[in-house]
Amino acid sequence: MALELRPNCEYCDKDLPADATDARICSYECTFCAACVDAVLSNVCPNCGGGFEPRPIRPARAWRPGLSLAERPPSTKRVSLSYPPEEIAAFIRELAAIQPDHR
Ligand SMILES: [Zn+2]
Numbered sequence: 001m002a003l004e005l006r007p008n009c010e011y012c013d014k015d016l017p018a019d020a021t022d023a024r025i026c027s028y029e030c031t032f033c034a035a036c037v038d039a040v041l042s043n044v045c046p047n048c049g050g051g052f053e054p055r056p057i058r059p060a061r062a063w064r065p066g067l068s069l070a071e072r073p074p075s076t077k078r079v080s081l082s083y084p085p086e087e088i089a090a091f092i093r094e095l096a097a098i099q100p101d102h103r
């Protein structure tokens with residue numbers, strides 16, 4: 001099992017290609033752009049309540065056999081949030097003041 005490299009920000013739909021340095025993920029691989037994580041989500045994943053970390057960049061070439069972007073390609077399935085904006089805002093207000101390691 002490899003990390004699922006999702007193609008877009010679930011909040012603003014910005015493209016986040018596999019080499020994007022501004023992709024952020026939660027422990028469930030929910031994927032957002034850094035701008036949304038900082039300015040809108042306050043480091044609260046709207047799906048699970050967890051915090052975010054930078055998404056690692058998968059090497060483009062196979063430095064080890066079978067392990068490269070070509071052989072383990074990113075997902076092409078775009079993902080979008082299933083919660084309404086007001087509900088997300090309330091969820092974030094509830095959790096933002098609690099550090100991720102205490103949620
Ligand atoms: Zn975004």
Ligand SMILES: [Zn+2]
Nearest residue numbers: 026030045048
């Ligand atoms: Zn999440």
